[in-house]
Amino acid sequence: MLTRALIALALVFPVACQAKDLTQAPPVPPDAKLEGGLQLATFAGGCFWCMEGPFEKLDGVIAVVSGFTDGPEPNPTYSQVSSGTTGHTEAIQVTFDPKKISYEKLVETFWHNIDPPVENRQFCDGGTQYRTGLFVHDAAQRVVAEASLAKVKARLKAPIVTPIKAATTFYPAENYHQDFYKTNPDHYQRYRLGCGRDARLREIWGEAASH
Numbered sequence: 337m338l339t340r341a342l343i344a345l346a347l348v349f350p351v352a353c354q355a356k357d358l359t360q361a362p363p364v365p366p367d368a369k370l371e372g373g374l375q376l377a378t379f380a381g382g383c384f385w386c387m388e389g390p391f392e393k394l395d396g397v398i399a400v401v402s403g404f405t406d407g408p409e410p411n412p413t414y415s416q417v418s419s420g421t422t423g424h425t426e427a428i429q430v431t432f433d434p435k436k437i438s439y440e441k442l443v444e445t446f447w448h449n450i451d452p453p454v455e456n457r458q459f460c461d462g463g464t465q466y467r468t469g470l471f472v473h474d475a476a477q478r479v480v481a482e483a484s485l486a487k488v489k490a491r492l493k494a495p496i497v498t499p500i501k502a503a504t505t506f507y508p509a510e511n512y513h514q515d516f517y518k519t520n521p522d523h524y525q526r527y528r529l530g531c532g533r534d535a536r537l538r539e540i541w542g543e544a545a546s547h
Contacts, residue, residue, distance in 0.1 A: 357511035361401070363411065364429060366473055366503035374398060375434050377442045377477070378405060378503050380427040380469040381450040382458025385516040385524055386533060387428045390449050392515075396437025401429045402516070403508040406469055406501065414509050420463040427469070429506045439477055443484045446470060448541050452488060455497040460531035471503040492540070 368376060381387045384402035391400045404417045407424030417424045430442060451458060456467050470485075472478040481500045489496050508514075517524040528534065537545035 358413075359511045360411070360413070361508040361511075364506040364508070366471075366505065370431065373434065374431055375439070376473055376503075377430040377432060377439060378427055378471040378473070378506055379430070379442075379446045380405065380425040380467065380471070381446060382426065382461055382466045382468065383527075383531075383533075384426040384428050384509065384513065386528060387449060388515060389517050390445055391428065391430050391442070394432075394437055394441070394445065396433045396435075397442075398431040398433060400431075401506075401508050402513045403427060403429060403506050405429075405471060405504055405506045410505075410507075412507055414513060417465050420465050423464070424507070425465055425467045425469060426509075427471070427506065429508075440480050440484065443470065443481055447484065447488050448544050449537065450498065451536060451540060452492065452496045452498045453494045459533045459536060468498040470498060470500045472500060473503045 364376070366378075370376065379387065388400045388402060391397050403426075404412050404422075404424040405427045407417070407422045409416070409422040409424065412422045412424055416422050417426065432439075432442060450468050452468065454468075456462065456464050458466050458468065470481050472481050478500065485496065485498075485500060512519075534545070
């Protein structure tokens, strides 16, 4: 099965020729305090390009950032993480307004965009850097996440390998990765189709699958 790297080589040569903005925003600590009552939610669901859109379309979501988490190396780059040697996984961090959208809704959206029984792989991307994870920022989020996990186990009737873990430092990826599905729509759609992501999500979740 093709990995994202191979699909990129096969389909995206024009993009590779373009200048890439390698700037990375500062790391975000798990206990970061946001203004206006906004909160953070952090999820790992394989390719972070594919996880941005489903969350950005939700009312009450302020921002979605692609990056890396759950690894010991400080300030990793995409090339380092994609090699599978840093211990990180690709992830997204969602800034949301809890007055407009619940954390429960975000967790539900997360499940409906991943293949929870699969370990160290999501769709065509394999390796620990594509492992799934639900990273909670406080005790209240953990309660919601655990309850949601119980529902997923009951529905899928299969071992769920997606862990619920305490959030750690989140490292934003290079700027050219942010909103990739918008800035490089042709590349993104070819990659997503080539990975069979949507077909597999519909197989797992039916009409609940989102993308």
